[in-house]
Amino acid sequence: MTSTFRTTRRTREQLRREIPGTAAVLADPHDFATMRRYRTFPFDDHTRYLRHLEDHLRTRTAKGVRTTLTLFDPDAYAEYCQELGLDPDTTDSRARYTAELACTGATVPYAGEPLAELLPLLVEETGRQIAWDRAATRLAEAGTCPDCDEDLSHTAFALATQALKELLDGLGDGTHHLVCSIPAGAPPLLAALRITSEEGRHHLSESESLTFCTVLAAGIAHRTPGGIVSRSTRPQPQPDDGTATPHDTVRGWTLRDGWPEPLTAAQVFTAYCTDAETGEPIPPEHQVDHTAGFPLTRPPETHRC
Template structure:
């Protein structure tokens, strides 16, 4: 029998209807528990952690807070995180701040001695605050990472506030904070350009009022192409350096470079008048081999060369932002 176009169309329609019918039966066979598990895998969760004993003790004033031992609390936290990951959920961990929580409840007229209030605080604060994605790492790794993330966020926010408060230059009217940020960005790019290829670890330290602002930055640069910088880390680093420039703070910057098959190289600079002035080899050695708290000497690291800071090309704007 000859197969004309009409017959082919009829068979195709019947085949499509059969597929749809089979698919409908397959969906009907999916059980409610299966559907709940599928939905759980698409639901993100957040846990706010009482990382230290002092914060944990502060929460024990609430009768609805079920725990009385910090170590046992942390064990249950780790078990819960592991369970959430096993079920395929995406979970982030934030820090729970009891003082901030009390203020939050007072501002929102919530009862602080209620689990729902703690859950609401966790959801709202963790949405914009520092947090770490849980990927199965032990708490011994997660907690220091989370605390470091929180400290970095607080440092960045404080440095940003300092820049915003500097106001305009009395002589030229230029915004000091913005000009200082631009200068800091230029200095960082010139430093990385001069440092060449390798894995670079930078630390910037700037005194500001009664605080010591410290920012770190990890950068990788191949023999070809630009340096690869994490955008968040880069913004934090530049903001702290900019705060030092804007406030005329006597800050410092150190650079450690690692390249395959070679000894690590350590360089250092002194921040003065909006410029990074190279330290001598002896000054770099003293900076790395002296305990900052006690002033006692520290043994130099093996397989490390202590070198002077290298000169940096000046920024385009030679005038100080003040």
């Protein structure tokens, strides 16, 4: 009898490790405050809430249970409950919404790290997915050319991919940070891409590159204005005293007639050293060169209808 009980308990523990879970976290204090309007929400202090959550996650991890994290959005949750006719002031509704996020939302795996380190990554991944969703919708709205029936979204994405390839090849070895910005209502579409290049080999995130190309393609398809900025850090010769400091180079391009055209060094300086909200000048950073963008070869198949 005891042997059977132990075997059953071990089997249940093994099964628990085989079933991963998802935790939806209120990373923002404002979102946490919004959830406090629900009577069944048991927390009243954001810092203590995060500490309890971290303790719970570490306990699960110590037992071999895998957990992914996703962001809990109170406004989206309220809409979700309204659409499905659910009472938002129940733990069952919150659990159902979290399960939905596990399938459709941005997630990051938890492996015992401090939440203070992991939450910024989760916020970034969530923003990337939102940007991709908006850009993909905007790209699909391009439809087909009324004159030649060409799929404008497909053509634009192929052009964006070609432009990114030329950018990476032209930037050369080093660590690069690219940002593409396309006006598309408020807020604008933004995509960031980090690359490490060495001897012609480029190391980059597949999800970041997909989002970057989709945002750029949305601008190309609709012939909207927009821009690309690159910031590159290249290895510098090591001086005898060992005091080498990073030296960055900033370049820029503007979308013109559905293709990125290089900015001059003066235009790059003006764009990079101006506050986007106030229009006031910003002092240039030390050890940063503002350099003209290099030309990107427009493919001959660029849509011209």
